[in-house]
Amino acid sequence: MDRRQRKTREAIFKAFSELLESNKYEHITVQDIIDKANIGRSTFYAHFETKDMLLKEMCDDIFEHIFDDELCEYNEDGTGLQPKLAHILWHLNEFKSNVCGILASQSRELFLGYLQQNLTVLFRMYLNDFKTKVPEDFLLIYLVGSFSQTIIWWAENKMNLAPETIAEYYMKVVETH
Amino acid sequence: MDRRQRKTREAIFKAFSELLESNKYEHITVQDIIDKANIGRSTFYAHFETKDMLLKEMCDDIFEHIFDDELCEYNEDGTGLQPKLAHILWHLNEFKSNVCGILASQSRELFLGYLQQNLTVLFRMYLNDFKTKVPEDFLLIYLVGSFSQTIIWWAENKMNLAPETIAEYYMKVVETH
DNA sequence: TTTAATACAAAACACATTGTTCGATTATAT
DNA sequence: ATATAATCGAACAATGTGTTTTGTATTAAA
Numbered sequence: 001m002d003r004r005q006r007k008t009r010e011a012i013f014k015a016f017s018e019l020l021e022s023n024k025y026e027h028i029t030v031q032d033i034i035d036k037a038n039i040g041r042s043t044f045y046a047h048f049e050t051k052d053m054l055l056k057e058m059c060d061d062i063f064e065h066i067f068d069d070e071l072c073e074y075n076e077d078g079t080g081l082q083p084k085l086a087h088i089l090w091h092l093n094e095f096k097s098n099v100c101g102i103l104a105s106q107s108r109e110l111f112l113g114y115l116q117q118n119l120t121v122l123f124r125m126y127l128n129d130f131k132t133k134v135p136e137d138f139l140l141i142y143l144v145g146s147f148s149q150t151i152i153w154w155a156e157n158k159m160n161l162a163p164e165t166i167a168e169y170y171m172k173v174v175e176t177h
Numbered sequence: 178m179d180r181r182q183r184k185t186r187e188a189i190f191k192a193f194s195e196l197l198e199s200n201k202y203e204h205i206t207v208q209d210i211i212d213k214a215n216i217g218r219s220t221f222y223a224h225f226e227t228k229d230m231l232l233k234e235m236c237d238d239i240f241e242h243i244f245d246d247e248l249c250e251y252n253e254d255g256t257g258l259q260p261k262l263a264h265i266l267w268h269l270n271e272f273k274s275n276v277c278g279i280l281a282s283q284s285r286e287l288f289l290g291y292l293q294q295n296l297t298v299l300f301r302m303y304l305n306d307f308k309t310k311v312p313e314d315f316l317l318i319y320l321v322g323s324f325s326q327t328i329i330w331w332a333e334n335k336m337n338l339a340p341e342t343i344a345e346y347y348m349k350v351v352e353t354h
Numbered sequence: 355t356t357t358a359a360t361a362c363a364a365a366a367c368a369c370a371t372t373g374t375t376c377g378a379t380t381a382t383a384t
Numbered sequence: 385a386t387a388t389a390a391t392c393g394a395a396c397a398a399t400g401t402g403t404t405t406t407g408t409a410t411t412a413a414a
Contacts, residue, residue: 004361004410026203029400040363045402108286134346141330142323142350149322153315169311173319181381181390206371217392222373 009047011037016054020101025055052110055102059114062098066091067118082171085147088122089163092151096159103155112148119144129175146174186224188214190275193231197278202232229287232279236291239275243268244295259348262324265299266340269328273336280332289325296321306352323351 015036019028030051034044048054066088074090092099102111123143130139150170154161192213196205207228211221225231243265251267269276279288300320307316327347331338 002361002411008361030402031400040365042364042403042405043362046361050402130350132350134349138327138330138346139350141326142347145326145329146319146323149318149326150315152322153318169315170319172311173307173309173316179382179390185391207373208371219374219376219393220391223390227373 005047008037008039008043011039012044012047012054013058016058017098017101020105021097025102025105055110058098059102059111062095063114063118065094082167085170086163086167089151089154089166092155093159093163100155100158103152108152115151116144116148119147123147143174146170182224185214185216185220188216189221189224189231190235193235194275194278198274198281202279232287235275236279236288239272240291240295242272259344262347263340263344265296266328266331266343269332270336270340277332277335280329285329292328293321293325296324300324320351323347 012033015033016028019032019036023032028051030041030044033051033054034041037044048057072091074087099111102108120140123140127136127139130143132139134142147170150166154166189210192210193205196209196213200209205228207218207221210228210231211218214221225234249268251264276288279285297317300317304313304316307320309316311319324347327343331343
């Protein structure tokens with residue numbers, strides 16, 4: 001990939017990300033991004049078809065990184081659900097500014113869609129940890145939904161608390177005693 | 178209120194609601210609504226400032242009806258949380274087509290905002306039912322979030338199950354044993 | 355270093371959407 | 385029947401989108 005291309009792509013991501021911190025996604029125009037990134041109009045469209053695709057590719061980047069990690073610095077202790085969740089939260093924290101920006105926006109939907117899709121796969125593996133007598137699919141959306149909400153809340157508070165703390169809280173309210 | 182006004186307003190709501198079933202909110206144009214409702218452009222703007230305000234007023238209507246009910250047909254038995262939740266679900270079911278339309282759309286955010294705002298007030302009154310040792314605000318967003326998710330799931334399944342069943346499932350996974 | 359490829363900038367473009375305005379027409383309430 | 389008020393329909397400026405073109409500058413490879 002051409003050095004110029006990478007530079008431009010980075011500039012667009014950066015501008016977009018910064019704009020997301022103070023503006024709602026739907027009110028950010030391509031012109032805003034262009035101005036902030038300091039690039040030509042045609043250049044933007046050479047990289048991304050639309051603003052939506054930009055958001056999508058940004059999400060792709062993030063989730064690829066989070067759920068595809070072979071070699072990563074975070075050391076999980078144990079193999080249970082809780083450290084797994086802490087691990088995910090730790091990764092999200094790496095993309096703090098992006099994630100907070102997206103989740104604070106009116107259109108978290110795309111992001112949440114990705115998130116919940118991945119979380120569903122994860123939680124399905126731990127379903128046996130929960131003995132509650134409700135239909136499995138209900139249990140699953142309950143777990144995924146409440147954990148997503150936890151993440152949103154965490155992000156709204158600028159991810160102040162440690163990932164481990166959040167994971168601990170979550171397990172406390174969720175586990176069947 | 179003039180009969181014509183009511184008729185127009187209804188036509189707009191109806192058209193909007195129908196469009197929401199097959200289109201994303203953000204991709205519905207005022208022109209689409211006008212065409213479907215079969216009204217003049219200026220008429221639309223005589224009723225609603227913007228498309229956003231239309232959505233807002235639609236949500237206002239729904240939530241006013243749900244959370245302000247003095248005299249309503251649904252008979253709660255008991256005063257606990259579970260019948261209260263069933264009651265809310267029963268009301269949502271009244272607006273089935275609207276609610277499903279909005280929740281299926283890419284922009285449930287406004288609706289969910291309203292919903293969660295109201296649910297927060299409700300759940301705060303029942304916080305003592307839950308003994309878990311986590312911060313209160315975390316417990317609150319957890320309860321509100323997981324119940325919202327439950328509603329979304331219910332709506333995605335066309336509200337097949339009875340409100341009481343949903344409330345029962347929810348209480349089962351949520352209550353501390 | 356030279357060269358060919360290509361990413362970029364800048365400007366102009368057609369097009370769609372928005373929200374407003376205005377005069378003519380129609381329905382409503384009394 | 386009449387005054388009132390809602391609607392229609394057309395035109396309007398303003399803004400945003402996505403494309404195209406032409407010239408320039410940067411890059412990777414020879």
